[in-house]
Amino acid sequence: MTKAKTTKARIAxxxxxxxxxxxxxxxxxxxRLILLADKIDLVYSPLVDAKDFPExxxxxxxxxxxxxxxxxxxxxxxxxxxxxxxxxxxCAVTGNIPSMRTVFPLAEVMDRVYHENATINRxxxxxxxxxxxxxxxxxxxxxxxxxYLPGCPPSADNIFMAISELLEGRMPELTLTARxxx
Amino acid sequence: xxxxxIDPITRIEGHSKVTxxxxxxxxxxxxxxxxxxxxxxxxxxxxxxxxxxxxxxxxICGICPTSHLLASSKACDDIMAVHIPETAEKLRRIMxxxxxxxSHALSxxxxxxxxxxxxxxxxxxxxxxxxVVRKFPxxxxxxxxxxxxxQRVLETLGGKRVHPGWIVPGGVSHPLQAExxxxxxxxxxxxxxxxxxxxxxxxxxxxxxRAEVRAFANFPTMFLAMANDTNEFSAYNxxxxxxxxxxxxxxxxxxxxxxxNYIGESCNDDSYLKTTYFKPLGPQDGIYRVxxxxxxxxxQSAGTPQADEELAEFxxxxxxxxxxxxxxxxxRLIEILFSIERMQTLLNDPEILGKNxxxxxxxxxxxxxxxxxxxxxxxIHHYRIDxxxxxxxxxxxxxxxxxxxxxxRGVLQVARQFVxxxxxxxxxxxxxxxxxxxxxxxxxxxxxxxxxxxxxxxLLSVDGEIVDRVRR
Numbered sequence: 001m002t003k004a005k006t007t008k009a010r011i012a013x014x015x016x017x018x019x020x021x022x023x024x025x026x027x028x029x030x031x032r033l034i035l036l037a038d039k040i041d042l043v044y045s046p047l048v049d050a051k052d053f054p055e056x057x058x059x060x061x062x063x064x065x066x067x068x069x070x071x072x073x074x075x076x077x078x079x080x081x082x083x084x085x086x087x088x089x090x091c092a093v094t095g096n097i098p099s100m101r102t103v104f105p106l107a108e109v110m111d112r113v114y115h116e117n118a119t120i121n122r123x124x125x126x127x128x129x130x131x132x133x134x135x136x137x138x139x140x141x142x143x144x145x146x147x148y149l150p151g152c153p154p155s156a157d158n159i160f161m162a163i164s165e166l167l168e169g170r171m172p173e174l175t176l177t178a179r180x181x182x
Numbered sequence: 183x184x185x186x187x188i189d190p191i192t193r194i195e196g197h198s199k200v201t202x203x204x205x206x207x208x209x210x211x212x213x214x215x216x217x218x219x220x221x222x223x224x225x226x227x228x229x230x231x232x233x234x235x236x237x238x239x240x241x242i243c244g245i246c247p248t249s250h251l252l253a254s255s256k257a258c259d260d261i262m263a264v265h266i267p268e269t270a271e272k273l274r275r276i277m278x279x280x281x282x283x284x285s286h287a288l289s290x291x292x293x294x295x296x297x298x299x300x301x302x303x304x305x306x307x308x309x310x311x312x313x314v315v316r317k318f319p320x321x322x323x324x325x326x327x328x329x330x331x332x333q334r335v336l337e338t339l340g341g342k343r344v345h346p347g348w349i350v351p352g353g354v355s356h357p358l359q360a361e362x363x364x365x366x367x368x369x370x371x372x373x374x375x376x377x378x379x380x381x382x383x384x385x386x387x388x389x390x391x392r393a394e395v396r397a398f399a400n401f402p403t404m405f406l407a408m409a410n411d412t413n414e415f416s417a418y419n420x421x422x423x424x425x426x427x428x429x430x431x432x433x434x435x436x437x438x439x440x441x442x443n444y445i446g447e448s449c450n451d452d453s454y455l456k457t458t459y460f461k462p463l464g465p466q467d468g469i470y471r472v473x474x475x476x477x478x479x480x481x482q483s484a485g486t487p488q489a490d491e492e493l494a495e496f497x498x499x500x501x502x503x504x505x506x507x508x509x510x511x512x513x514r515l516i517e518i519l520f521s522i523e524r525m526q527t528l529l530n531d532p533e534i535l536g537k538n539x540x541x542x543x544x545x546x547x548x549x550x551x552x553x554x555x556x557x558x559x560x561x562i563h564h565y566r567i568d569x570x571x572x573x574x575x576x577x578x579x580x581x582x583x584x585x586x587x588x589x590x591r592g593v594l595q596v597a598r599q600f601v602x603x604x605x606x607x608x609x610x611x612x613x614x615x616x617x618x619x620x621x622x623x624x625x626x627x628x629x630x631x632x633x634x635x636x637x638x639x640x641l642l643s644v645d646g647e648i649v650d651r652v653r654r
Contacts, residue, residue: 017219019626020195021244021344027292028343030330034322037315047292048310049192049612068219097241100226109222117224117577118456119446120465127452128201129218153244153344 009058009167012044013088014078016071017098017136018064021153022089023047026061028156039167055081059166061088061159065095066137070130079143084166086147087139088159090180093150099136106134147172150180184208184603191615193293193310195245196625200593200614208603213594215586215618217455217625224576232261232545232567233351235576239563240345242578243627245288247345248281248336249556250627252418253563256552258351260438261567263546269536270353272528275418277339277349278554279521279528282417283373284332285557286474286514289622290380291325294511297616298387302394303609321383324376328518331373335525338362353540363529370526374488377519381492384515391508397599398617399507399592402427403469404460405476406584408555409434414485415477415520417555424460424470425480428502433462438551441562445579455625457590458583469591472559472584473621474513479503484516486523492516507592510620545571558624559584582623592617 015023023046027033043057044050053074060082066072079085090096101109110124110132139145149162149172158178165172189199197218203211223242227235239254240247252274259266266274296309299318308316315322333343339358340346348355388395404427410420422436424444433444446461446468459468470476484490496516499509528534545567552563559581566574582589596617600610 015197017221019241019244019247021241021247024244024288024344027288027329028333030326031323033311033326034315034319037312042310042312045310046190046192046194046197048312049306051190051192067221070218097226097238098221101222104222104225104228109225110220112225112228112575113220113222114449114456116575117447118449119461121449123449123451125449125451125454128199128214128216129452129454132220152241156343 008039008041010043010054010056011040011163012053012057012060012078012082013042013046014044014053014060014062014074015046016062016064016074016092017067018089018091019097020046020063022063025151025153025156026159029160030156032160036163053077053081057082059084059086059163061086062092062139063088065091065098066133066139066142067098068130068132072133072142075139075143084146085139085143086149086162086166087145088149089154090150090152092139093148094180095136095138096152102135106132147174149174150178152181154178186601186606186611188611188614191618193296193615194619194623194625195243196623196627198618198623198625200618202597202601202614204603210594210597210601210603213590213597213614214452215590215593216453218453220454224578227573227576229572232258232550232565232571232573235563235565235573236349236351237347239578243624244344245624246281246285246556246558246627248277248340248349249554249561250563251346251349252278253552253554253556253561255349255351256554257550257563257565258552259541260550260552261545261547261565262351262541262543264352264541264543266353266541267536267538269357269533270539270541271419272531272534273339273354273358273539274349276525276528277336278418279525280332280335280339282557283518283521284329284336286518287325287329287332289557289619290511290514291322291329293622294616294619295321295325297612297619298384298391302612302616303607306608306612309612324380328373328376328380331369334369335366338366350540352542355540357537357539358535360535363534367526367529370522373522374519377515377522378488381515381519384512388512393599394613394616395506395508397596398620399588399595400505401591401595402505403471403588404432405479405503406470406472406560407477407480408553408560409480412485413482415481415483415489417477422553422560423480425503427505429479432460437553439549439564441551441553441579447579447583455586456583457586458579459587469587470584471507471588472581473510473557474517475504475507475510476559477555478513478516484520486520486527489516489520489523492519507588507617507620510622514622556581558582558622558627580624580627582621582625582627585621585623589618589621589623592621
């Protein structure tokens with residue numbers, strides 16, 4: 001690893017059970033992305049080709065809620081390898097839309113998708129795919145969360161502010177600018 | 183049998199993995215594309231007022247929320263049995279075109295350009311948008327600006343960039359203001375300049391991607407897209423049409439619930455994504471593709487001057503339809519050009535500032551279908567309500583489902599071409615991912631995956647010994 005690289009903050013972004021809208025809002029920082037390119041190494045993200053969640057990550061932004069056994073495994077690994085964990089957006093913070101399925105028994109959800117709304121080969125997938133949890137959970141139900149940034153999605157300005165503050169070693173004060181929903 | 187697993191597929195929307203089976207000689211036997219989570223929108227909407235659907239269904243996807251917002255609102259229009267005011271329809275069309283622009287810009291510049299600019303075999307640590315920013319700053323700046331243009335149109339009209347509102351059952355919630363129109367119009371020349379320059383650049387690169395053009399899901403299939411009387415490019419209004427690889431019409435004038443007679447959905451035991459097929463031909467032969475490639479093969483003209491010039495050149499690639507899925511990228515750029523030109527025409531129409539933008543009605547039908555061309559292809563929302571206007575059931579057929587057969591076949595074609603089992607290299611596997619990226623799948627849209635397990639490709643010998651191993 002070159003010397004220049006080691007001075008940059010190691011940032012990761014992850015999406016669990018969400019819609020990717022929080023990641024789109026992150027990209028909505030537009031030209032400020034060019035500023036970030038000099039300051040951070042994006043060591044893991046759906047936007048880069050790293051396949052292993054690495055060790056010693058300074059900040060991880062996690063979008064989405066926990067819906068499968070793999071999500072559960074993943075969030076614990078992320079917590080173990082991350083200094084500051086930021087719960088990004090309403091699905092991560094509250095469970096939001098993904099958790100709406102929890103009011104129905106899981107079997108009924110699967111029945112709608114793979115029996116009622118299918119023409120042939122009606123069956124619930126079981127091979128290769130992870131198992132869905134009966135109940136969808138927000139991140140903090142499973143691991144400790146350091147920063148909460150609500151919104152559906154959080155605005156690009158708020159995401160950029162949070163990242164900038166964390167890069168400066170400060171905890172972002174988001175209570176005045178961030179809110180749930182819009 | 184030795185199995186290669188690529189997990190997760192990166193630089194696409196949503197989560198998935200690929201498994202490749204090798205035979206004892208190390209040749210590729212079979213390959214599968216697996217999508218690994220489902221959210222159950224078709225169930226979780228049950229019992230909720232139908233008027234909530236546009237805002238709820240938009241949350242299916244953060245890249246194309248406006249497409250779901252529109253398809254859902256069209257289904258609600260159908261339930262209310264209203265004909266929406268003309269101004270409202272034009273405003274909705276602008277939203278759809280802005281959505282196509284920003285989503286295609288994301289796919290081209292942020293997700294796939296790292297492969298084109300830095301190379302399919304380049305260092306995986308740098309092969310991403312930040313790597314492009316560092317090495318090709320002007321290209322990165324252009325891509326950012328073009329996506330920003332589309333997002334700003336959505337924000338100006340819909341109130342915010344991701345998950346905008348404004349589009350409602352019956353039309354839109356309030357009229358467009360002259361200042362808003364002028365602000366968008368002022369940005370159009372620069373957006374066109376960037377798109378034309380990207381097109382010029384991409385066309386110059388095609389020669390160096392001959393192997394990819396040949397092997398990236400390059401085979402005859404049918405195509406599905408929206409059609410209309412004029413045979414011009416259509417993304418909002420019209421009916422569905424299937425054509426074959428020789429451009430003959432196979433099925434036409436498909437509207438409302440007719441889609442159920444033509445489109446079947448088959449489940450897979452190893453993927454949460456259902457496979458959609460042309461029902462009359464069954465799940466094997468009923469393969470078809472949707473999205474930019476299908477739309478450009480379908481229409482006779484774009485209907486705007488600059489896009490028509492580009493379309494004529496695009497048509498010369500092949501004698502009948504353009505079949506290589508590598509050209510999805512090319513088609514996407516032409517569609518951006520068309521979308522910007524069409525937005526300009528719509529905004530210059532004085533009627534666009536009309537004040538009558540919403541039809542009001544109670545439910546008049548128990549069933550409604552909304553069909554739209556989303557960036558990735560044909561999108562269908564289908565709802566049934568009870569006598570209180572509460573949702574009884576919903577079905578959504580989504581672009582990536584339509585393309586599932588072709589993606590699977592394409593993954594196999596690329597694996598056979600590039601993956602040589604004796605010695606694995608990351609560039610080989612990146613090409614398997616790149617063929618998936620060419621389709622620009624949106625996995626959140628129909629399902630949503632989580633399986634981000636570490637990539638660990640092991641090449642095993644017949645007796646199970648590890649011959650080779652690649653980890654990233």
